[in-house]
Amino acid sequence: MASLIPCPHCGTRPRQEFSVRGDATPVRPAPMAADEVWNDYMHVRANPRGRIREHWQHIAGCRRWLVVERDNFTHEVFSVSDASLEQGGAR
Amino acid sequence: MRYSAFSIFKQALAGNLGWKPAWREPQPKPHYDVIIVGGGGHGLATAYYLAKEFGVRNIAVVEKGYLGSGNVGRNTTIVRSNYMLPGNEPFYEFSLKLWEGLEQELNYNVMLSQRGIISLYHNDSQRDHYTRRGNAMMMEGVAAEQLDRDTLKKMLPFLNFDHARFPIIGGLLQKRAGTARHDAVAWGFARGADRLGVDLIQNCEVTGIRRESGVVTGVETTKGFIGCNKLALAAAGNTSRVGEMAGLKLPIESHVLQAFVTEGLKPCIDHVITYGAGHFYISQSDKGGLVFGAEIDGYSSYAQRGNLATAEHVMEEGVTMIPGLSRVRVLRAWGGVMDMSMDGSPIIDRTPIDNLYLNCGWCYGGFKATPASGFCFAYLIAKGESHHVARALRLDRFERGFPIDEAGVGTQPNLH
């Protein structure tokens, strides 16, 4: 991951073509959800060591937002998918 | 034993065989008044000040590796108090004042070298920003100077004045800023704490936090259960993992920051210099290596290593700022795991769990904070309330809407 990212649309491309935003797990709550729910979404992160899901954008390629599922200690990538296709993800 | 030129002379005549260990290697006792998780700079400083200033003597520091194995031993050693926001500036200035007496305080030469930090700026809006920052410093009584291009040309003739994509138009100087020998800070606090009776327990990883009726009563470790009245976390990049053991979820993401050192050179760069058209910063160590870095790699990471793309970017910024670095060779790259907070500023606070105290969110600026972080954390643990310079560094400031966002980029940790 830290050198190359397999973009589902463009193929494997160097990391320089991508930008990273952060944790892809939090889901934007309903507008009227409780304060704690919004606080969790905005500010609180599980931040585990190991398998994580992270938002990246292929900024110098297809410009799609991607969910990269990977290990944040070994940097092994398990999957990369288009964020808009995520089921139960960050919707 | 006390360190001095005389002790060196005396011991040298005895073949240097009489030196005593800098600290004991104690086995954990069953119970302590305070256990501090993390034997890095902040944890050791907390233990030292708790014992020295607040009369708590029954303290243990538990460290999963060796003392100083975290970020205190893998940073770029910069010490400064050139912050802008009222939540930060008094705290970092308090820290710098502690630095200025640290060698005598600890009887350990941490080699504080107040070489001055120069923050370059390259356009009018950056100049305005640094003016605001410089005036904020001066409001707090911290001396700052604005340097124009001609002054900089005389002071730092090696900067890129003639062929810069983003011309240098000036810089903000804090003369009292500088560098310190990072390992020595950990060792100095460790030795100081040990001499005050603090148990420094190395190779002791916390595997669980025991709670009874919601109250923390001790930690499970690889050396068994250790009980305590108060538990204080100073675990930097591993904060979330330790916090999780007590069911805490925190406003922290762990990221890797790379740092670099060149081969040793005769003195050629006097100050700490930071680049305004990028994130590059550089200084020269007493040993002669140019120590430098720039931005974090940007992705979540618990690995103490970075990637080549970021390294290349750092070098690009370096030669853009100082073209003469081009033929200088980089010796070594390393990485530290940063506890990036949601607003780029730290947290020293109680937690919703009784007897559990939190010190984290140092991002990549924790080294300079070491003494004040230790002092203020000790103050909080001992007195149950925040030290006045750390009052804004609250855990609940995000949900209450009081972020301390020096970069003005919001709640995305990798942008800070």
Place this chain on the structure above:
Amino acid sequence: MTAFRLAAGGLVDRSQTVPFSFDGARLSGHAGDTLASALLANDRLLVGRSFKYHRPRGIVTAGPAEPNALVTVGSGARRDPNTKATVAELYDGLTATSQNRWPSLSWDIGAVNNLMSRFLSAGFYYKTFMWPAAFWEKVYEPLIRHAAGLGRTDLPRDPDGYEKSWAHCDLLVVGSGPAGLAAALVAARSGLRVILAEQDFALGGALLSETTRLDGEPPVVFARRVIEELQANPNVTLLARTTVFGWYDDNVFGAVERVQKHSAVVDAARPVERLWRIVAKHAVLATGAEERPLVFGGNDRPGVMTASAVSAYANRFGVAVGKSVAVFTNGSSGYRTARDLTSQGIEIAAVIDTRTNAADTAPDGVRLIRGGSVVDTKGRQRLRAIVTDRGGFEELLACDAVAMSGGWSPVIHLACQRGGKPVWSEALQAFMAPEVGAGLVIAGAAAGHYRLSECVEDGARKASAVVEALGHSVAGFDRPAVGEEVDPSFTALWHVPGAKSKAFVDFQNDVHTKDLGLAVREGFGHVEHAKRYTTGGMATDQGKLGNINAIGILAAMRGVSPADVGTTTFRPFYTPVSFGALAGTSVDEHAMPTRRSPLHGWAARNGAVFIDAGLWYRSSWFPKEGEKTWRDSVDREVRTVRENAGLCDVSTLGKIEVFGPDAAEFLNRLYCNPVLKLPIGKARYGLMLREDGMVYDDGTVSRLGEAHFLVTTTTAMAGGVLSHMEFATQVLWPDLRVRFLSVSDQWAQMSIAGPKARTILQAVVEDDLSDAAVPFLAAREVRLKGNLKARLFRISFSGELAYELAVPAGHGEAAADALMRAGQPHGLCAYGVEALNVLRIEKGHVTHAELDGRVTPDDAGLGRMMGSAKHDFIGKRLSTRFGLTAADRAQLVGLKALEADKDFRAGAHLLKDGAKPSTLNDQGWVSSACFSPTLGGHIALAFLKSGRERYGEKIVVWDQLRGVETMAEVCNPVFVDPENRKLMA
């Protein structure tokens, strides 16, 4: 004389004499020499001084692990400090200079440290220099700094160029010794795309200095045959002079190729170094093994070298390192060197073997001291004799060189750079590479197969496995018959007991055994503590030679196995890499791309002064004859706009075209103000928040059709806003039917502002521009005379009657020129971003100087824009947090100077009159300031605590950084035309 060129032998080209200089002395070597071999051929044993004690030091190795022979190569702006003489390729005109000595290499005053060494034990500086407190920085530290460091540089501008490349292959082979060549050959014959990288300038690795026979021929003949076959194979890339320095994620390797570092004349059209990023499906690490020094008293005397280096100098370079060489060994390798030397006619003073009952036999007539050791060396700047010890009996033995062999350490550096920890092998008494997965395998001596035949076999075997893994069939390769082989077994000996003088572990940093003892005694026995406390392993060689002995010594002192001590962390770079190579072409003006507006040519023709704004160059003002300062021009431009009209390039604004049935709904969620009911043909100011409730960007939203909008962003945030919109549509609301596209580069856009704007514009526009036809905030397509379709927006940043006209980028200059002609009779002028800034401050409009990422809409006086009735928009929910609605937040106000002779600058802070400066008393700050030609005085926009309640208050504008304090009156931030009469005209 000690060292000399042998009469024959070696791979150097004796027909080519290569002149060079060392410390000013003119010397010569041969093509194929390294600087080190040429220096030795000229009997230059002393080449450097150590870091701490400034002890005289000579060449120790014949490769990249060299700790001592660091010199500065080149002169002027082409100086390369700290170059290892042992890898520097000799070239015609090379100038080398010794380092870290004053006044000269042979007489170095810094050597006084050596006499003081017992007071300078490991970590001594942590224990002293603390009194008096001020002395550390004034006296002690400057002394230490000047004594420390190695090579010198004045940081001159580098005349040479660099570049970067990507490369892709099935198999990367690192190292071209027997294992590497075999691996590359098998892979290449099997049809793989192969890259073979070798740090040396000559391919062949150990085969270049090996004396046994392969198929009855010298190994170099075998090597050349393989290399020729590889060269002829189009699937193979051979990269000599290329050091693979790092192994990164996804099996990407970093390598640096020294393209022109071996020539005094540099072809400017080519880089001097090239960075390779090699994406390898598989890699074979065939990096060989490093011979360990022995840690004995006086082991740093010039003339003491590793045995393999002594052999390499004799066999590959035809250089004898001494006339009478003592071999000191703990294994069989020393005997090989003894044989190599005797066969060249070099005298062996003795072979001293630390083992008592080894089976090895010394060459005929050579004295063998079994169970012996060297405990001291004699001589000053070169070795004269050694003191040997056997069973307590000492003997002075004359010799002028020592070949030491302390056993072997596989070179596993790259394999351990990604977190894998080296594994101790009790059998090999060495740290081996960990299992790191199929992408990287270790072969040959790097994998502990030290015999030549094993190396070839292992290289071929490891490559065959890769071939099969990639689904190819393995092609045949006849293994060469290897002649007499050395079994390089040894009995580990971490330090030689009975040292009579300092026994060095880390040569360059002057760490000796007693330093390690002190570290352990003081509680710094952990390998990382010992390293950091003694600095052992932190020199430019990163402990390639010394670390293993340090680990062994620490283990012995702590009474544990080296496995329990472990190693320090292996990190990039294997050997140091220049900034230049890593930066490539991103230097100077090319550091970042340059963007020019489609109206750049128009602005230049009108005499603009350009200023960089992000990647853009924007016209900042247009000086006219007679104007002496920028202020003269800007004041005139402002007055002209307010009185007549001005034309300003605003093409750099971000422009994004939004389409789709849900376009309105999407923008309604994106902006904090309502967009849903925006009529077709109308524009509206838009404020975009971050989800945390702070202002992110502002711009305009224009509705061009029911399902067609055009939004603009600020210049700085054009990229960020696009990405933000993509996140919103792809991640937050993928169900919205909306598509958008950046059209920033497709349109040239100009603002025509001023009372006469309509008249001037009408001259070039076909359509009726009357207020009735094109009212304030109209946004519509128009047709220019000459039949060009354009877009017209009646919006104003200056507060004047104003329009923004957008035409296709290629027509921008023509349109601007036409407007200038049409405007000439009406006094139209070109104005730049400086005047624009003054105009907008006068009107109280905000930019990113105000919207600094910590500001809410209400702070900026725009709270009424928030569509509180809207169900949802980005930033709505968190904008109600306590801290964001607190009454004492800093709010946007205007400031008018009360002292005419004193100006304001942005960045000043605000204090109540009479209040003492302190963080607590800080009332706010000035965000933008200017001289207002319209008002005839200095004005500013500022953020002041509860500012909107404080209009009329007199306040101190505190700019201590400039030493200026001045009084100002707080006022409404709209200084000009608060009733918007001019705007609506």
